[in-house]
Amino acid sequence: MEPSNSLNHFTDIIQSPTDHRSYAMVTLANGLRCTLVHDPKAELCTAALAVAAGHFQDPIDTQGLAHFLEHMLFLGTEKYPSATDYQNFIHQHGGHHNAWTGTEFSNYYFSCEHSAFDEALDRFARFFYQPTFNANWLAKEVHSIESEFQLKRKDELRRLYQVHKATANPAHPFAKFSVGNLSTLTQDGSTHGLAKHMRTFFDTWYRANRMTLVLAGSASLETLHSYAEQHFTAIAGGGPVVQAETQPLYLPEQLGIQLNVQPLKDARRLILAFALPGIDHDYPYKTTSFIAHVLGYEGPGSLFAELHRRNLINSLSAGGGISGSNFKDFNLNMQLTDEGLQDTDTVIEHVFAAIRQVQQQGLEDWRYQERQVAIANAFRFQEPARTADLAPQLAINMHHYQPRDLIFGDYRMERLNTDKAHELLNLMTPERVRVTHIHRQVAVNDYEPIYGTNYRVTALSDAQQQRWQTPAAGNMRLPKANPYLQPLQAPLPLLATASAIPEYHHVSQGCRLWLLQDPDFRAPKAHIYCQFTLPQATASARHYACARLWCELMIDRLNEALYDAEMAGLHFNVYPQHYGITLHLSGYSNGIAALACEILQHFLVTEFRQERWHDLHQKLQSNWQSALANKPLNLLFARLNVLLQPHMYALSDLAAAVAEVTPESFADWQNDLFQQAEVKLFAHGDLTWQRVSPLLQQLTSNFPLMANLQAGVPPTRDFAELKRSGRLLERGHIETRHHDHAALLVLQGASCDVMEQTVLLLLNQFIQPHLFSQLRTHEQLGYLVGSTYMPIEQRPHVLLYVQSNQYDAQHLSARIDVFMQGFTEQLLVLADEELEAIQRALIRQLREPDTNLRLRSQRLWSAISQEQVVFDRLEQMAQLLESHTTSFFAEKMLTKLSDQSRQGFITAKPKEL
Structure with missing residues (x-):
């Protein structure tokens, strides 16, 4: 199908000299903006779709709905109603898929073999105009969301994040609970009405004019354009225009405060957050990034060096913090020493002294130009990302940058925007700061109910405000010129003897x-x-x-x-x-x-x-x-x-x-x-x-x-050396301070032989989707279910695992055993249906060329760091897969699964107090 507006491609996208891809942009008739990426070296084709809808759009009485919708879109469309069709298709064609839901955006993406891209797009695109929202899966997937929530109940970052929400403006959508759980998504456990809420959310926000699409692969730009028109023009347009939030993130009484938070683990952290306006339009100048660079400098005479010399902090980072369409928290995040914990006011005084020093002396063009040189070097000689990793990033970039800056937007630094810098630094004052103390011994008087975190909010005292308004400068000084920094030259000439092998x-x-x-x-x-x-x-x-x-x-x-x-x-x-x-x-x-x-x-x-x-x-x-x-x-x-x-x-x-x-x-x-x-x-x-x-x-x-x-150094231990009680390995049970149970079944190869590695690697690829479908999708044992291939000193292992907040380790082990028995009994039949495609995809993966220097270095070093240095092991495995039939490997795998002498569980359960 030839695209109707093939002459209207926008191609003036700024690229790095190391980027070998071709790019074009086009807008479909329904308003969907598309980026097309032709990469002749791509081993996989990739699609990514980002929609301007996240948990900020959740109804106040159904918080977590955007996240729940993300889950439900994977569970069937009108043409492909099976809940596992999409996942199985992607896996059988050598790919992977994922999605995430953020504050104001959600992102969906997958990769697969070239030959299957057209069919995969037919399945993927229907998420966005033909979802079934199958009622039979609503209750199960709500429990999946609940399992995910329970999994993260003790995650320190989530606990802190939720206290942050509880102490922000309740009228700002940031205050909503983003993940969702059984309580927020149901009425006393009943899913009645949930499907209607979800359909309304989908029909309102999942509109083409709020979406961006990236299609990438070895196909030509014209072919990719035809795919976009063929599969994605059915998405409805005419949705609400994307607009910035208007409510302030904080009320006046929520600034100039001290927030005490009690963590579960031992922690000594101090965070100073300054409330700034949104910075999306400042991306050509990177003003907050420049301020963070000067404040976060860790060389001699810096804020970090002075506090470190006094043994008050162990680490300091500047510039992080949440951001959105109308807000930016500029954070200084410090890990305190015991001495620093006792003298936080002095630490904070030094921070304010550094801020004033930057404002008075640090806004100099030569400092900004140093950052320009460093960033220009990084862009000119950037290591190419895999196209499969690049596409989801570009889908989000399309929402934030001008078309020509699709890639360059992350690097663009036009000039020092002095007026903007003064505006932001003028807002970084004691009366606008939020000081967060994170330590087990801080005083608390309030309770965040969702994650169960104890905290306290108090106004900063007049004495603190006065001290920090006129801070003592101490011995700090601004950075000198960087002696290491210089514009980079071309690499050395390639020697005539150069090869691909070290x-x-x-x-x-x-x-x-x-x-x-x-x-x-x-x-x-x-x-x-x-x-x-x-x-x-x-x-x-x-x-x-x-x-x-x-x-x-x-x-x-x-x-x-x-x-x-x-x-x-x-x-x-x-x-x-x-x-x-x-x-x-x-x-x-x-x-x-x-x-x-x-x-x-x-x-x-x-x-x-x-x-x-x-x-x-x-x-x-x-x-x-x-x-x-x-x-x-x-x-x-x-x-x-x-x-x-x-x-x-x-x-x-x-x-x-x-x-x-x-x-x-x-x-x-x-x-x-x-x-x-x-x-x-x-x-x-x-x-x-x-x-x-x-x-x-x-x-x-x-x-x-x-x-x-x-x-x-002795070799890897054999299971025969480990005593076992039943199938439990010696010292294979641990008691934790986490509320979840977990079970992990280990299948160990008999040797480090390449054939042994190949068989177990193929077995892992084969068993993965079946394990996930049975124990995660159908039985809902837990949120974390999967398998992985893990060589230990080249000895191959396949690990099957489940973590659950609902079932104990013994039950999880028993269900894995039942699955293994059923899979073993069906293996030969399943192999006839699936194994050839999996084998072909694995050959391609093993021969996938390195996409950048870092990945090649890691691969070669992993071979050199072993006692036996072998560089062509992956090619040997690919050749074995090519030279043997699927029935040969099916029999090999059947033998492995039937040999319980090389299998054993390790398990974890909460420690009884």
């Missing part, structure tokens, strides 16, 4: 290098991974706890000194793993090796300040002790790693171990840390031997390296 170099005893000058992603960027195998870091829970503390202290120590490098696009991280400690650097290639040398020098000579040691030691101990309040499934995944991997330790063991560590014993441990060390190094991107040779010299000259330390 080149191995035996540098010296105990030092091995894999070097790859990337032939495809031609940008001045690089990644360096430096893995130290350190027996001193992994020998026991105490050793591992010390290693984690050392990494936290090292990052804390380096953060201020290297903040300018961070702002210029050079990033680093230091983290422990079950071999030892890894340093990862990423960013612009010019200077990355020198930065690595600088950091490694600190590894050997750094002494940590005693007050920082004590504070981070306490923080780490508290985090581990409170971990039992985390989601049960997260704890089960962590427990599985402890059971099966060497040198992994339970969080409770780490908490107990770190409690016994003293500054003196830590210093003794640190002195021995690098006495036995082996290094694996991976340098990838715009790098050559000449660029990395100073780093090699640093390693071989300053570290006492020795070979084959990693070879001594």
Whole structure:
């Protein structure tokens, strides 16, 4: 079908030089605005539709309706009435789907194989003009919403968010409860009238003129346009015009306040929120972003550095906070130390001093120009996102940016808008601030009933207001020019010997290098991974706890000194793993090796300040002790790693171990840390031997390296080594401080053989939709139901899991067992119907090319970090899938499912108090 207005495509969209895609925009007759993206390299086709309707549009007596509607749209249309048709079709054609509901927008998106895109669009588009709202699914899906709500009852962010809503203007739609639950969506449990409310909401707000659509894939722009007209012109237009909210977010008495909030977990946080007007129209200037950059600077002399030097805060971030069509909260979010907790007024005084300093001295063009250079570098050499990830983002961007700024809008910084900056800074005053204290011991006198959070609101005292109106400046100073920042040049010429496989170099005893000058992603960027195998870091829970503390202290120590490098696009991280400690650097290639040398020098000579040691030691101990309040499934995944991997330790063991560590014993441990060390190094991107040779010299000259330390690490544990009670693995049951139960069934491969990996990977793809359909959609056991493939040291595992607030772990395990029995009995029949398409889609996924340098670095490093380095494992798996029939794999999977000797449960339940 040839589009009727093919000559009216808008194509003047600003793109990065690294972006190989073609773009066009067109508006359909019903008012639906579409962006078309031709990507000849796309492995999947993608559609995303964003509608200007979210929980702000909820009726006051049916809060959560927008979120509930999002769920119901997936459960059948007139042409495809089956509740699982859409999900099954997408999965069988190698894709994925999702959706979210926000304050003022909702977003729906999917990806699938090229050959199925037309059919998938036929199913997807009907969500928006032909939903059935099947009455048989209303009650079930209400309980699904209730399960989702219960799942998040102890989520600290949601609890804080709901207190925020309870203390805002009740006439502003932000005050509504966004998620919904059984109480808000039903009348005493009855769904009578819900379908009518939902239909009215849908007919009012889900109109083409309030929607944006993105279609992306390898098809031509003209073909994508024809798909848009064919499938989406049936959506009704003529909806209400999108307008900004008119009610203020806060009433006058809700500003100039202190808000105390009691968390469930140990926390010491201080948030200063300044109420500003909406900033959508300021996107070409990014004024709030610029102010956040100057206030949030963490280099020498900064607000952060001064408060950190006084040991009042551990971290500071500036500029976050909720935003919408007529409001923006500008937040300064700080994690306090014990000392800071006792002296919050001084912390706040320094914040106001910094704000006044920025207003009086910081609004200078050269500072803004530095941000322009950094952002221009980021745009010019941006790493392309996968088209499947890009489409949902563009659908939202279409609601906020001019057409030419569809992509560039996130980067556009035209000039310093001084008038706007003064306007915003003039609003950042003590009488307009909302000060939030988050700590278990704060005084409270009120109760938020939805999430059960205790809080208190009081007006700031006259003494506080007066002190902060004329704050003492202290020793703070504004940032100097960034010595690391410069406009980037083109990458180094590609060497004639360049290939797609890292080149191995035996540098010296105990030092091995894999070097790859990337032939495809031609940008001045690089990644360096430096893995130290350190027996001193992994020998026991105490050793591992010390290693984690050392990494936290090292990052804390380096953060201020290297903040300018961070702002210029050079990033680093230091983290422990079950071999030892890894340093990862990423960013612009010019200077990355020198930065690595600088950091490694600190590894050997750094002494940590005693007050920082004590504070981070306490923080780490508290985090581990409170971990039992985390989601049960997260704890089960962590427990599985402890059971099966060497040198992994339970969080409770780490908490107990770190409690016994003293500054003196830590210093003794640190002195021995690098006495036995082996290094694996991976340098990838715009790098050559000449660029990395100073780093090699640093390693071989300053570290006492020795070979084959990693070879001594034992392999992954076999289930045969674990005692079992029935099907429950030894130490496979944990008691949590979370109210949900969870069960996880582990299927373990017999070896690290590539065939074994291929069979279990295919089994996971095959079983996923059936497990979800049975246990989540039909039985409604819980909101979190699924399966995943997880290789542990290349040993393949398939994990089937359910988390529930309604059923206990024993019941969940029993239902998984019943499902497994039924699936095993039907496997050969189901394989005849489905497996060929799944096998074909998996081959495509395994051969999907890397979309950017970061993803390629991660993939190659995951191979290098193993004891056995194999780069073509994914291709080997794809070849096995190509060379064997579906019946061959069906029989293999049947054997796996029938062998219960390599299966076992781990479970979690709430701890009895």
